[in-house]
Amino acid sequence: MNKRSWALMVGELQVQVKGEGRLEFLNTCQRSRIPLWGVKVSQDCISLATSIRGFLAMRKPARRHRCLVRVVGRRGFPFFWQRLRRRTSFALGALIFLSMVWLFSNFVWQVDISPSVLVSREQIFGVAKEHGLYVGAWREKIKPEEVRMALLLAFPNLAFVSVDIEGSRVEINIVDRDMVKIAPRPAGDIRARKGGLITRIIAFSGQALVSHNTTVVAGQMLIAGEVVVNGYRMPPVHAAGIAEARVWYEAIGHSSLNREVRVYTGVVATGNWIRVGGVMILQSGPGASPFTYYDVVTHKRIVAPFVEHITVTYREQDIEAAVASPQQAVAEAKSQADTQLRGLVPEEATLVEKNYHELWSADGQRVMVRMILETIEDIGDFVAHAGP
Amino acid sequence: MPQWKSMLNSLLDLPQDMVYNLPRLTMVGNRHLVIENYLRILAFDQGGVKLIVNGGSLSIRGDNLVLQSIGREEVVVCGYIKGMFFEEGP
Numbered sequence: 118m119n120k121r122s123w124a125l126m127v128g129e130l131q132v133q134v135k136g137e138g139r140l141e142f143l144n145t146c147q148r149s150r151i152p153l154w155g156v157k158v159s160q161d162c163i164s165l166a167t168s169i170r171g172f173l174a175m176r177k178p179a180r181r182h183r184c185l186v187r188v189v190g191r192r193g194f195p196f197f198w199q200r201l202r203r204r205t206s207f208a209l210g211a212l213i214f215l216s217m218v219w220l221f222s223n224f225v226w227q228v229d230i231s232p233s234v235l236v237s238r239e240q241i242f243g244v245a246k247e248h249g250l251y252v253g254a255w256r257e258k259i260k261p262e263e264v265r266m267a268l269l270l271a272f273p274n275l276a277f278v279s280v281d282i283e284g285s286r287v288e289i290n291i292v293d294r295d296m297v298k299i300a301p302r303p304a305g306d307i308r309a310r311k312g313g314l315i316t317r318i319i320a321f322s323g324q325a326l327v328s329h330n331t332t333v334v335a336g337q338m339l340i341a342g343e344v345v346v347n348g349y350r351m352p353p354v355h356a357a358g359i360a361e362a363r364v365w366y367e368a369i370g371h372s373s374l375n376r377e378v379r380v381y382t383g384v385v386a387t388g389n390w391i392r393v394g395g396v397m398i399l400q401s402g403p404g405a406s407p408f409t410y411y412d413v414v415t416h417k418r419i420v421a422p423f424v425e426h427i428t429v430t431y432r433e434q435d436i437e438a439a440v441a442s443p444q445q446a447v448a449e450a451k452s453q454a455d456t457q458l459r460g461l462v463p464e465e466a467t468l469v470e471k472n473y474h475e476l477w478s479a480d481g482q483r484v485m486v487r488m489i490l491e492t493i494e495d496i497g498d499f500v501a502h503a504g505p
Numbered sequence: 506m507p508q509w510k511s512m513l514n515s516l517l518d519l520p521q522d523m524v525y526n527l528p529r530l531t532m533v534g535n536r537h538l539v540i541e542n543y544l545r546i547l548a549f550d551q552g553g554v555k556l557i558v559n560g561g562s563l564s565i566r567g568d569n570l571v572l573q574s575i576g577r578e579e580v581v582v583c584g585y586i587k588g589m590f591f592e593e594g595p
Contacts, residue, residue, distance in 0.1 A: 120574065144545040147575050156572035158550045165572075 120154065124193065128169045131155075131190030135162045138182030145178040146171075169195065225254045226285040235274040235293045244271045250280070250287060259287070304353035305501035307340040309333045313362030313496055323356030333362065339497050353502055360497035363469065366461050366490040370453030372446040373483040377436050379410060384433040392425040408433040443484070447475055450486035458490050466494035528558040530589075537573075538565065538582040538589075546572075546580070554582055561593040 134142060143163065146153055151174050155166040167175065172188070179186045201208045228250065230241050245251065248264045261280035268278045268291070276294035280287065306323070312334045318325045323340045327333055342356040388402035406413070414430045441449075451473060462468075470491040477484050531539040540556060540563065547562060548555040549572065554565045570584035 140546060140549060143549070143575065147545065147577060147580075150577050152574075152576070153572070154574040156549070156575060163549075 124154070124166070124168065126194055128191070128193035128195035129166050130169060130172045130188050131164065131166055131192070132172060132175070133162050133164055133187045133189050134179070134184050135187070136179075136182065136184035139163050139184050142178050142182040142184045145182065146175060149174060149178065151175060151178075164189070222285055223256045224285060225250070225252055225256055225259065225282075225287050228252055228287045228289065230289045231291055233275070233291050233293050236272045236291065240272070241268065241289060241291070244268055245289065256282060256285070264289075302355035303501040304342045304355055305499055306338050306342045307356045307358060307360060307497040308500050309335055309337045309339055309360070309362070310496045310498045311335050311364060313364040315339075315360065315362045316493055317359060317361040320356070320358040322354050323358065325358065327360075333496075342502060356499065358497065360495060361493055362496045364466070364492050364494055364496065366458055366492070368454040368457035368461070368488050368490075370450035370455075370457070370486045370488070371483065372441075372449040372453070372486075374441050374443065374446055375482055376439055376441055378439040379434040380437055382433045382435050384408070386431045386433075388429045388431075390427040390429065392427060394423050397427075402429075403431070406431040410434040410436060446484045447486060450475075450484055451488065454486050454488035458488060462490060462492060463494060466492040468492055526559045528556075528563065530563075532586070535567075535586045536583060538586055539579060540582065541579045543578070543580055546575075551584075556580065558591075561591055563589060563591055565589040 136142070139162070143153070143156070143165075151167065151171045153165050153167055153171070155164070157164045172186075175186055178184075228242070228245070230238050233241075242251070244267055245264055248260070248267045250259050250264045259280075259282060261282060264280045265278045268280075268289070269275060274294050274296075275291050277290070277292040279290045281290070312332070315327050315329055315331045315333060318327055318329065318339065320340045323342050324344045325340050327337070327339050333339065339360040340356040340358045342353045344351045344354070386403050386407050388404060389400040391398045391400055408431060411431045411433050414432065416428045416430075418426045418428075420426050454473065468490065471488070473486050473488040475484055475486055526542065528543055529541040531541075540558075542559070543563070544557040544559065546554065547557050549570075551570055552566065552568065554570055554572070556563045556565075565582055565586060566588045567582075567584050567586040570582055570586075573581040573583045
């Protein structure tokens with residue numbers, strides 16, 4: 118607390134000191150440890166502030182130095198209190214007013230509930246009222262934790278509840294539980310999608326019918342949905358599990374050393390077309406290719422809305438015999454086989470081994486490449502039981 | 506000044522205001538001046554304050570000077586302080 122606040126607490130007197138010995142009066146006050154502050158000098162007097170006790174102690178030095186000490190102002194709590202005591206009705210009114218404010222602020226005037234889909238406001242109000250929380254309840258008597266627990270127990274659909282008291286307002290925040298809906302799963306078995314050698318079989322539900330290192334064929338049952346325990350047939354379940362197997366894929370590619378190669382002769386013929394909407398109109402040039410062997414280059418240009426100018430260029434080609442190297446022929450055959458295999462092997466399959474064998478014809482002009490791919494993959498497919 | 510005080514001061518590196526009972530002045534800009542360890546007020550008006558301190562007097566000149574507080578050993582001068590000087594003497 119600073120000096121100014123302290124002075125207002127204990128009471129401050131504004132004093133005027135007149136007389137010839139006013140400076141000596143100041144020094145005497147200082148020696149007598151009388152607290153003085155805000156000392157100002159005017160022509161014939163000194164204005165200063167002091168405490169009530171200081172003013173009473175000033176009388177002696179004032180007499181000694183023949184100074185006239187006059188109180189010109191009073192400030193602070195003691196003087197305010199003195200004035201208040203004289204105005205009893207006002208003080209009583211203020212006290213009653215403050216008491217009423219305090220009293221009424223201790224009641225609950227408003228209960229806010231956050232919206233919920235699963236539980237209605239009335240249901241929440243009902244449970245809260247049973248545990249002492251309602252509009253008009255005495256705030257101190259409300260036990261938020263008790264109300265919170267009661268709401269959670271009463272409504273299992275609620276995931277979270279909080280009860281916050283903010284002045285005369287109570288806020289109940291609730292969060293609905295997200296109910297996970299499990300789709301009904303039909304009873305059925307897991308059967309092999311393709312043949313292979315089983316490397317891992319794990320049944321999550323149902324009963325595994327094959328074991329590690331068993332060779333299976335496409336359509337064979339791997340995990341049965343119907344489980345037999347001690348001779349008793351249990352109700353069928355939705356079979357689930359992992360059925361990994363080693364699977365082999367085979368593809369054959371062909372190629373030859375002698376081949377035909379197309380070369381451009383340099384002769385071109387261009388046809389100009391106009392397309393209006395869906396109608397093609399030949400403007401100039403041939404409407405079809407005048408060459409036996411050719412390729413076509415088409416160029417389109419929009420000239421107006423719904424109108425296109427299309428240029429069709431036919432480039433004449435000639436066929437010439439060529440001889441490829443054995444390496445080129447093998448690479449082509451391999452590429453063919455690879456392309457075939459790419460369509461057969463599923464993406465999730467793990468490649469284990471890849472082998473190929475070349476087989477040349479007796480005249481040494483044609484080659485056949487046999488490519489074998491070994492993978493490990495899940496070959497199980499769920500097959501539902503036929504309905505009753 | 507007694508010789509032993511000077512020796513003690515140089516030996517122990519004590520603050521001079523403590524050893525020689527000198528006034529300590531703390532000034533905040535030219536608005537606020539705290540004078541500790543003064544003896545008495547010799548003169549005071551809006552244009553100046555003269556204080557008796559140990560070993561002489563201290564004059565402060567300025568405008569609208571106010572003694573913000575007067576304590577037993579400390580006086581606070583507020584206003585526009587323009588200058589101050591010491592005068593040696595009884």
